[in-house]
Amino acid sequence: MALDKEYRKVPGTTIFDSEQSAKGYHLNQFCMSLMKAENRERFLADEDAYMDEWPLTDAQKQALRDRDLNAAMREGGNIYFLAKFGATLGLSFQQMAGSMTGMTEQEYRDMMVGGGRSIAGNRIADVAVPEVERTEAEIAAAQEQDPMLDAVRANAAADDSVGNATITGAVFTSHVPAIGAALDLGKTEEPYWKAVFDGYEFSKAWEQDNLPDVVFLVYNDHATAFDLSLIPTFVLGTGAAYPAADEGYGPRPVPGIEGDPDFAAHVAHSLIRDDFDLTLVNEMEVDHGLTVPMSLMFGQVDTWPVKVIPFHVNVVQYPVPSGERCFKLGKALRKAIESYEKPIKVQIWGTGGMSHQLQGPRAGLINREWDNAFLDRLIEDPEGLSHVPHLEYVEEAGSEGIELVMWFIARGAMSDVEGDGEIEVVHRFYHVPASNTAVGHLILNNKPSAAAAAKE
Numbered sequence: 001m002a003l004d005k006e007y008r009k010v011p012g013t014t015i016f017d018s019e020q021s022a023k024g025y026h027l028n029q030f031c032m033s034l035m036k037a038e039n040r041e042r043f044l045a046d047e048d049a050y051m052d053e054w055p056l057t058d059a060q061k062q063a064l065r066d067r068d069l070n071a072a073m074r075e076g077g078n079i080y081f082l083a084k085f086g087a088t089l090g091l092s093f094q095q096m097a098g099s100m101t102g103m104t105e106q107e108y109r110d111m112m113v114g115g116g117r118s119i120a121g122n123r124i125a126d127v128a129v130p131e132v133e134r135t136e137a138e139i140a141a142a143q144e145q146d147p148m149l150d151a152v153r154a155n156a157a158a159d160d161s162v163g164n165a166t167i168t169g170a171v172f173t174s175h176v177p178a179i180g181a182a183l184d185l186g187k188t189e190e191p192y193w194k195a196v197f198d199g200y201e202f203s204k205a206w207e208q209d210n211l212p213d214v215v216f217l218v219y220n221d222h223a224t225a226f227d228l229s230l231i232p233t234f235v236l237g238t239g240a241a242y243p244a245a246d247e248g249y250g251p252r253p254v255p256g257i258e259g260d261p262d263f264a265a266h267v268a269h270s271l272i273r274d275d276f277d278l279t280l281v282n283e284m285e286v287d288h289g290l291t292v293p294m295s296l297m298f299g300q301v302d303t304w305p306v307k308v309i310p311f312h313v314n315v316v317q318y319p320v321p322s323g324e325r326c327f328k329l330g331k332a333l334r335k336a337i338e339s340y341e342k343p344i345k346v347q348i349w350g351t352g353g354m355s356h357q358l359q360g361p362r363a364g365l366i367n368r369e370w371d372n373a374f375l376d377r378l379i380e381d382p383e384g385l386s387h388v389p390h391l392e393y394v395e396e397a398g399s400e401g402i403e404l405v406m407w408f409i410a411r412g413a414m415s416d417v418e419g420d421g422e423i424e425v426v427h428r429f430y431h432v433p434a435s436n437t438a439v440g441h442l443i444l445n446n447k448p449s450a451a452a453a454a455k456e
């Protein structure tokens with residue numbers, strides 16, 4: 001079922017949602033650049049030359065040249081960003097707002113002094129014209145004017161296939177950086193590393209046979225994209241591309257990640273409406289937390305064969321989210337994915353863990369028994385396991401073992417959780433050590449019941 005966007009019907013109003021944001025991304029970032037005095041000077045000295053430095057569309061540039069804020073908003077501009085442009089031109093916020101109303105500056109000011117625009121006549125019902133009363137030409141003209149439908153039309157034109165997205169499986173794996181280094185430096189045949197990579201031979205073959213269109217990849221950033229200046233709990237990547245980060249040893253020699261902005265925007269709408277207050281990010285570099293699982297599952301390739309939606313969870317600075325919260329998020333994620341009206345196949349990956357402690361006198365802690373009990377319960381009793389408190393992870397699985405809470409997002413999205421399907425354990429692997437860490441790996445096939453599959 002498509003998400004309702006009734007807000008598009010409010011007269012004289014453009015709601016800045018993910019679709020508009022994607023459309024106006026460069027326009028808004030261009031406006032942001034005008035926050036610097038030096039850039040304002042360069043813009044005012046030669047507007048076209050400065051605009052040409054940005055990947056703006058002709059329509060966006062023309063809107064700016066015309067000082068037409070309505071047109072700029074149709075092209076994806078947001079008023080708070082456009083206000084930087086207006087300020088550069090010396091306009092007050094009242095002048096900017098008034099310029100969009102068809103009134104003179106004086107008329108607008110007088111209206112505001114007189115109590116502002118009345119709500120009477122400005123509700124949805126006041127402007128809704130019954131379709132039958134409009135000629136086809138009028139309808140076509142109105143649709144042409146409706147910028148909010150552009151993204152929808154573009155999607156429809158690009159894809160005429162029918163059916164909804166399906167979750168085909170879940171992959172759980174550690175994401176130790178040294179595994180990436182071993183691959184990149186050609187050490188996979190060394191006995192120490194062979195024992196690790198052998199556990200993924202089956203996985204690579206399985207992944208090729210069960211290639212999804214998109215991987216929803218849950219991981220934690222390790223002080224790479226997010227340092228202490230910004231500590232979001234949950235981050236959803238809504239961008240088009242994510243380069244591999246330089247974590248201090250030079251960037252890994254792996255391809256960049258291609259995102260899926262349209263699908264990610266849909267997931268964002270659905271999850272946020274279900275009260276998961278996500279941070280959305282359009283530009284970020286991704287570290288070993290994301291690239292090592294990709295290498296383990298796809299090997300060394302020139303291009304990754306799937307699109308990826310990165311999903312970061314803060315497990316670095318406490319308070320970090322609980323297993324329960326992540327499990328509930330997984331359930332909401334299933335709803336979000338299965339309501340996406342394109343017949344794409346999606347895998348959800350949970351990464352991080354298993355037991356490891358990278359700090360202090362207890363560094364090197366490994367708890368095989370706890371790890372294997374975790375894997376057993378993740379399969380059989382994920383709901384019960386999700387109630388394990390943070391302290392148990394830290395005490396039993398080491399301070400960095402807390403990464404395991406992320407696995408619940410993938411597990412919560414499996415059909416058996418809601419009782420309308422089953423999972424099948426396809427592969428399980430456990431090995432100690434990889435650097436300071438116990439490596440755990442699990443692959444689950446997701447098998448929704450026939451009734452649940454038909455509903456999708």
Ligand SMILES: O=C(O)c1ccc(O)c(O)c1
Pocket residue numbers: 175176177178222353356358400434435436437
């Ligand atoms: O075992 C390690 O070396 C190691 C280092 C950094 C990580 O983020 C990690 O998960 C493991």
